[in-house]
Amino acid sequence: MKEDYLWDKTGKDPEIEKLENALQAFRYQETAPPALSVKILPFRKEPPRKVFSFALVFAAFAALVVILAGAWFQISRNGIEGATNLAETITPQTTIKFPYDSIVKKVETSEQSVGQKVTKVRKIVPVIARQNKTIAKNLKVKKPTVRLTKEEKYAYDQLMLALSITSSKLKLVKDKIEGIEEQTAVLKDGR
Amino acid sequence: MKSFNNHSLKFILLVLCLLTAITADAQDARLSFEKLNGLENKARDVVEISLDGKLLDLAKRVLVKVNDENAKKIGQAISGLKGVYVRVYNFENENEYNIADVDEIRSQLQSPGWHKLANVRSKKNNQKIDVFTMFSGDVMSGVAVVISESKSIAFVNVIGPIDIDLLAEMSGKLNIPKIEIENNQDKPKN
Numbered sequence: 001m002k003e004d005y006l007w008d009k010t011g012k013d014p015e016i017e018k019l020e021n022a023l024q025a026f027r028y029q030e031t032a033p034p035a036l037s038v039k040i041l042p043f044r045k046e047p048p049r050k051v052f053s054f055a056l057v058f059a060a061f062a063a064l065v066v067i068l069a070g071a072w073f074q075i076s077r078n079g080i081e082g083a084t085n086l087a088e089t090i091t092p093q094t095t096i097k098f099p100y101d102s103i104v105k106k107v108e109t110s111e112q113s114v115g116q117k118v119t120k121v122r123k124i125v126p127v128i129a130r131q132n133k134t135i136a137k138n139l140k141v142k143k144p145t146v147r148l149t150k151e152e153k154y155a156y157d158q159l160m161l162a163l164s165i166t167s168s169k170l171k172l173v174k175d176k177i178e179g180i181e182e183q184t185a186v187l188k189d190g191r
Numbered sequence: 192m193k194s195f196n197n198h199s200l201k202f203i204l205l206v207l208c209l210l211t212a213i214t215a216d217a218q219d220a221r222l223s224f225e226k227l228n229g230l231e232n233k234a235r236d237v238v239e240i241s242l243d244g245k246l247l248d249l250a251k252r253v254l255v256k257v258n259d260e261n262a263k264k265i266g267q268a269i270s271g272l273k274g275v276y277v278r279v280y281n282f283e284n285e286n287e288y289n290i291a292d293v294d295e296i297r298s299q300l301q302s303p304g305w306h307k308l309a310n311v312r313s314k315k316n317n318q319k320i321d322v323f324t325m326f327s328g329d330v331m332s333g334v335a336v337v338i339s340e341s342k343s344i345a346f347v348n349v350i351g352p353i354d355i356d357l358l359a360e361m362s363g364k365l366n367i368p369k370i371e372i373e374n375n376q377d378k379p380k381n
Contacts, residue, residue, distance in 0.1 A: 152253050155242070159250035162240045162275040163265060163358065166347045169336045170359040173322050176311045 219304050220325045220333025222348045224278050226292040233287050234280035243274030243350070268358055271330075273351035281343045293339045296346060297321060300335055316340045324355075 005013035148156065231237045242250065254266040282288060300307075300323045311320040318340050325333035334355060336347040 148253060148256075151246075152249055155246045155250035156253040156257075158240055158242050158246065159254075159269075159275070161238070162242055162277045163269070165238060165240075165277050165279060165345070166275065166336070166349065167358045167360075169338060169345060169347050170322075170355055172338070173309050173311065173320055173336065174359050176313075176320060177309055180311070 219302075220335075220348070220350045221274070222276070222296060222299050222335055222346070224276065224296065224346065224348075226295050227278055227280070227346075230280050230288060230292075233282065235283045236279070236281035238277060238279040240275065240277040242276075247272065247274065264357060268354040271352040272349065274349070276346075276348040276350075278346040279343070280345075283342075285341045287342075288344055290339070293337065293344055297337055300337070305333075305335070316342070 004010045005016055231239065251266065251269065251272075254262050254269075280288065300321065304325045305323045306326070307321070308324050309320065309322040311318070313319075319338070321335075321337045323335040323337075324331055325335075331352045332350070334347070334349040334353060336345070338345040
């Protein structure tokens with residue numbers, strides 16, 4: 001048995017040839033590939049989307065205009081408020097009350113010109129006023145709540161119910177008497 | 192030594208007499224509602240409140256705690272209150288209660304100490320309203336309200352000083368909604 005025949009079919013090897021002929025029925029035969037049932041679409045490379053569009057530019061511009069207008073309005077409003085505060089501090093009868101008195105007094109006692117006083121007051125007062133506003137807001141929101149025990153709640157409810165009935169009965173009597181008095185007065189006037 | 196003992200004994204007796212008088216005075220304003228026992232089974236709506244002693248003190252303390260203008264007013268009106276007793280019975284039909292029982296309570300108000308403040312009689316619903324007050328010197332020591340109608344009876348007995356006008360003003364302003372028991376009788380039962 002020659003080795004070369006097995007590797008590259010060179011030379012002759014009757015034994016191998018015999019075996020090859022016997023197994024010829026199982027030899028690989030190259031045929032066309034089987035047809036696929038699914039239709040395959042060819043891949044097309046699409047051009048990139050246009051990110052830039054006139055509608056987007058217009059929307060961005062409109063948003064910018066709105067933001068700028070809002071900021072301008074806020075600035076101008078603060079300016080008016082500041083002017084109002086200034087007017088309040090300049091008037092001899094100061095409308096600013098207790099919490100600001102100490103600050104205002106400090107400014108007034110110092111030996112400076114009126115113009116300097118105004119600038120100092122203008123700086124200090126709005127800040128405290130704003131702080132005071134926030135405190136007032138907080139006070140409104142945070143109402144003190146009363147925590148009652150079961151016994152306390154029961155006693156309170158009983159008392160309220162008793163007083164409610166008592167007051168309604170007394171009111172009934174009061175209304176009856178007043179009604180009778182009115183009727184008597186009307187009858188007297190009629191005569 | 193003997194005279195000292197006599198004096199101290201007299202003093203103790205005097206104090207005891209005074210205490211008894213004060214206690215008796217406070218007790219006098221209390222009406223007995225024993226005759227009404229059993230009515231709670233016959234009535235459609237029943238309210239029975241007996242508030243005194245520690246429970247009343249607790250309720251007064253709560254009124255001080257509550258941060259409300261009306262509560263403060265009520266607190267002032269009832270600061271000297273010693274007890275509140277309320278009985279209200281609403282019936283489905285007429286003549287479901289014994290008028291003699293109501294008259295017995297009215298007769299308690301004929302005893303010395305009680306003064307008639309108001310007396311209203313109306314043929315509509317056979318309504319009878321009596322308001323009595325009791326005074327210890329210049330201080331009011333009790334109030335009694337007796338209301339009887341064809342389908343309902345109500346008794347209010349307040350022991351201790353109380354501002355009646357303020358309490359009448361507070362009607363409907365209390366935390367608990369205004370109770371119009373006298374108008375309930377015409378409404379159908381749910």
